[in-house]
Amino acid sequence: MKINTYENRLLLILFLGFGFVFFDRLALSFLFPFVAAELKLNNTQLGLLSSTLALAWAISGATLGAYADKKESKKGLLVLSVIAFSLLSAASGMVTTFVSLLVFRAMMGIAEGPVLPISQSLIAEASTPSRRGLNMGLVNASAPGLIGAVLAPPVLIWMATHYGWRTAFYLSCIPGLIIAFLIWKFVQHKRGAHPSAGVDPETKRPSEYMALLKNRNILLCVLISCFYISWFITLISFTPTFLMTVKKFSPETMGSIMSSLGFAWMIWGFVVSALSDKIGRKPAMIIFSILASFCPMVLLYVNSASAMLPLVFLTYTGLGCFTLFMATIPAETVHPSQIASALGLIMGVGELFGGFVTPTIAGFAADQYGLSIVMWIASAGSVIATILTFFLKETAPSKVATQFQERHAI
Template structure:
């Protein structure tokens, strides 16, 4: 019989993963604020700004399948620690860039370093939490993105004003390096009689079965579309507020923190709803979130005041929290445990490809339409509507989620 970590151990692991995700999101989101003074210093065009934001996602996405495979091979503890340490070093290095080219280089290697963290975290949740707790554990972990977003906008903006954008990256990198050292020691398995999935010998499953998982391509497609929206908003909204609405950089950072605060709570609410009421029907929550997102994106594009815009952006954050939680909950509930890291890595890979595409596409659209953001909003609306149809096509599951893996197919 499978045994899982003790309650105290699970709380410790949840806390550590939460901190790691906060740092991860801070380090990637902070650039969206810092790029405003960086753009002035390096004379960046809208297209160059989009590329500077997207270059991280190119390397990060490429590392997702590899990071998932490395997690399954070397273990989550090793990959989480190595990932956090390496991306923190490259965050620190970003404070020393001297041109647009070096900015692209350091952001590219930063993405490589962060790549394994997500699939390793998914495997850690799968290993230590029983199936009926994974929705909540996963949503709590994902909600850390919102705290990282708060810090990466409001705090980063204040740090840029106080220490300059270079000082902000250097400080963030040093903090991450120190935390990574703590991770290695705290995540060390307990030397006791407690038996968890991580201490059991896992049944080896051919990696080719990953591509035969029944819903995997639908999950991949939905993740791509959802991140087109998510990273399109994250990357361009601070710039939009400063340049189109006349808000100063600190105020913009504070306003952008509001949706993250609400999203933090809604991520955890959606996880509770998934575990209690949506077992086997997770796709309907995802579809509802996509429909609401399309509505609020349209309203954002027509907002006549900053207050209305932030209100609709906040409501959109609520919608994003619904379908953001569903994807990985499906993976960690229904994927074969031997392929959890690889499956989550492949899904995340699709999401980060979208992270690379969306900022560049929006920058190109803005340039193409002579600085107008209306077409960019419609680009995001269409992505949300497409997500509705993909979500509804996902096959439902019974309450008994995991089927035996054989040499024919694996089922999510």
């Protein structure tokens, strides 16, 4: 099998796999107005549901990501994870109380945690250097943007409106089970070339998390993850309810705006990563993080749905940056035997703070001071992430090679 053939096949399968992770993860956000009406839930409980899944995701991603690095093949764990989160998403349709829903979402977070670290470690090793940023961006950002944020809102809202929210959850498991079969059938795992460029040989094999954190880029990526995930989870969890209760938009209009966010997620997901292959990881992070800080303000201050649609598309650029700090930069910084560990650490700590702590605080604040405050919380997260980005060390192969040549010439 030619390497490009396998690279493209792997890209397609993992694109679908991580896309449906977010289809299932975000299903509750889109269906929450329907679920809340039947189960009598409030904004604090919505925050707790998002936070609990994120906490389970954080612990699972960090621990199972490190465990996967010790395995000869990561495929088996990936298959089991995809099957488990698909079945648990369907089980959310059976709940009758807040507590039972909370339990199923927590279990789903455990199943979903290792999917990204394993998928990105496979992509990093299989990708040719000139396409690495693009490939990782397609899996990390474009896939969940297209499947989880473009397709999911209209599909899930339509099913909930016509057949009930429980049926929407039940049917959500079918694509995941098909993808699990494709992973089992077609994905192989063999270590490729070292994806890093310009890594100090003495620091290539950190064996513990504390050793990983001694690397400046890894520490910065962990901190950026905390605040950027705060931006993302706060927006994605509360925006559907915000649009319907504060802006007084209809479910269909809310679905259209969420789909616009999804289109932005999908497009910027690969545009930012592809540009970073050319202009460098750091400049791309800075430019598009600044833009992302304006997205919550658009949702807060623009009252016309027709004006909001293009503006949220132009400012919802942060998910393109996720690929860089959560996957590409760490993959180009550490040894290949530690990629899943590093990615799991960055994702895990980020989910713990940004996905667990922040939505809980945001939900409580929304009940106390109104839903508008969540937009200020989200914006603050991306502003802090932007500031931290200025201290990153460049890792793009084209830029590192140029810097090496310039030093050699001097």
